Amino acid sequence: MSHPAISVIIPAYNEEADIAACLDALLAQDEPVAEVVVIDNNSTDDTAAIVGSFVRESPTVRLVTEHQQGALHAAARGVREATGELVAKIDADTVVTPQWTAAIRRFFEAVPPTVAGGSGLCSMHDMPAQWLFRSAQARFTEKLEAGMREGSITEMADTFGANCVMRAAVWADIAAHTSTRDDIQDDLDIGITVVSRGWQLAWVPGMDARISGRRLCTTPASYWKYTARTPRTFRMHGRRKQWAGSLIGIQFARLAQALAWPVLAFWDPRERTFAVTPRREEQRVLP
Numbered sequence: 001m002s003h004p005a006i007s008v009i010i011p012a013y014n015e016e017a018d019i020a021a022c023l024d025a026l027l028a029q030d031e032p033v034a035e036v037v038v039i040d041n042n043s044t045d046d047t048a049a050i051v052g053s054f055v056r057e058s059p060t061v062r063l064v065t066e067h068q069q070g071a072l073h074a075a076a077r078g079v080r081e082a083t084g085e086l087v088a089k090i091d092a093d094t095v096v097t098p099q100w101t102a103a104i105r106r107f108f109e110a111v112p113p114t115v116a117g118g119s120g121l122c123s124m125h126d127m128p129a130q131w132l133f134r135s136a137q138a139r140f141t142e143k144l145e146a147g148m149r150e151g152s153i154t155e156m157a158d159t160f161g162a163n164c165v166m167r168a169a170v171w172a173d174i175a176a177h178t179s180t181r182d183d184i185q186d187d188l189d190i191g192i193t194v195v196s197r198g199w200q201l202a203w204v205p206g207m208d209a210r211i212s213g214r215r216l217c218t219t220p221a222s223y224w225k226y227t228a229r230t231p232r233t234f235r236m237h238g239r240r241k242q243w244a245g246s247l248i249g250i251q252f253a254r255l256a257q258a259l260a261w262p263v264l265a266f267w268d269p270r271e272r273t274f275a276v277t278p279r280r281e282e283q284r285v286l287p
Contacts, residue, residue, distance in 0.1 A: 003105050004085035005034035006165070009078030011071050013041040015092035016050055017270070018212065022092055023054050023061060031101045034084045036061045038092075041074040047092075072179075072186050075161075079171045086117070088165035093212035095125055096163070103206030104165050110148050116199035117166030119159050120207025126269035127213035137208070144205035153202040158191025163209040170199055184236060185229040192237050214269055220258040227253055 008026055012019055019038070026036050038051045040063060054061040066077040079087060086108065090096065103120065121137045123130045144154055159166070164187075174193045178186075194201055215226065227250040234243035257264075265278040 003031075004108060005083070006086045006088060006101055006104060007082035007084030007168075008033050008036045008088045008090060009075065009082055010036065010038045010090055010092050011041060011066075011074035011078060012038055012043065012047050012051070012092040013071070013074070014043045014045045014047060016043075016046040018093040019047055019050055020054075021095055022090070023051070025095045025097075025100075027054075027058060027060060028098060029096075029101045030098050031105060033060065033088075033101055035082070037078050037081050038063050039074040039078045039081070040065050041071070042067060042069055070180075070182055072182065075186075076175070076180075079175070082168065082171075085168055086165055087168050087171050089161055090164075090209065091162040091211060093214070094122075094162050094209050095211075096209045100207055100209065103204060103208070107148070107202075107204045107207070108167075110151075111153055111202065114198070114200055115153065116170040116194050116201055117159075117164065118156060118202040118204045118207075119164040120204045120209055122160065122163050122209050122211045124213035125210035126272055127216065128267065128272075141205050141208070144203050148205060153200070156191070156201050156203055157195070158188045159194070159201060161187040161190075162211045163207065165204065165207070166194070170194060173197060173199075179236065181236070183229060184233040188230060188233045189236075192233070192239070196237075212269065216257060216260070217264050217267065217269060220254070220261050223257045224254055 010022065023036065023038075026033055038061065040048045040051065042065075048063065048065075051061065051063045055063050062081070064077065064081055066074045075089060078089070086104065088104065100120070107118070121141065123133045123137065147154060174190065174197060177193050177197070179189050191201060215223070218226070230250055231243050231246040234246055266274050268275050
């Protein structure tokens with residue numbers, strides 16, 4: 001029996017430090033992906049050159065350039081370029097597990113055609129104390145797998161763009177209905193649009209990955225600005241109840257990040273250790 005081809009799209013802007021590990025993990029899958037499309041979004045570092053070396057070594061990897069700046073435009077270009085029946089989107093700092101594609105295949109073999117796709121669980125590869133999260137995630141995965149064996153899924157309200165997959169037909173269906181605003185939470189916008197058009201989203205058991213915690217390492221002021229995207233997205237969609245709830249919810253996230261900041265300021269994600277002096281704020285565009 002033939003399996004649906006899986007395309008992976010990776011928007012990238014100045015990701016020279018992370019893109020090689022991301023591609024290495026995708027090319028080492030137990031069940032190979034059909035193609036990996038890296039969308040370089042006007043990088044000024046060696047991102048394109050590093051991806052180019054992978055292109056020369058592997059026919060699976062493609063490099064395209066999107067000149068219109070912004071992660072939303074790069075992702076949209078990737079969706080248009082992808083040729084697989086299933087299209088996964090990950091960040092350039094995402095490192096997937098070897099069983100990632102196998103988990104995607106099992107999921108789509110088990111769920112009804114009304115399920116658009118979903119997201120996998122993530123921990124962070126460059127933050128401390130992640131064993132606590134991975135232990136909890138292992139228990140949650142067991143619950144998800146047991147439910148799927150019994151013919152049920154655990155629905156989710158939106159996608160997680162650092163580790164998500166949907167049918168190519170769904171990406172095409174929502175393309176004209178998602179926003180290109182750069183001040184909203186694009187994953188939430190995609191999720192709301194998918195569900196509003198009659199599709200379902202669900203957790204994908206075993207589709208595990210490790211991502212960067214660099215967003216948490218930005219200053220509280222920067223994190224405050226970033227979290228404001230969530231209620232703004234609900235308001236854009238006219239979801240008054242969710243808008244009000246998210247206004248309250250983000251305050252807890254902001255407080256937790258602010259309380260952790262005196263410690264995070266000394267954490268070096270690259271070296272994965274604490275420094276003697278506070279780390280300077282990294283001046284870069286984050287996805």
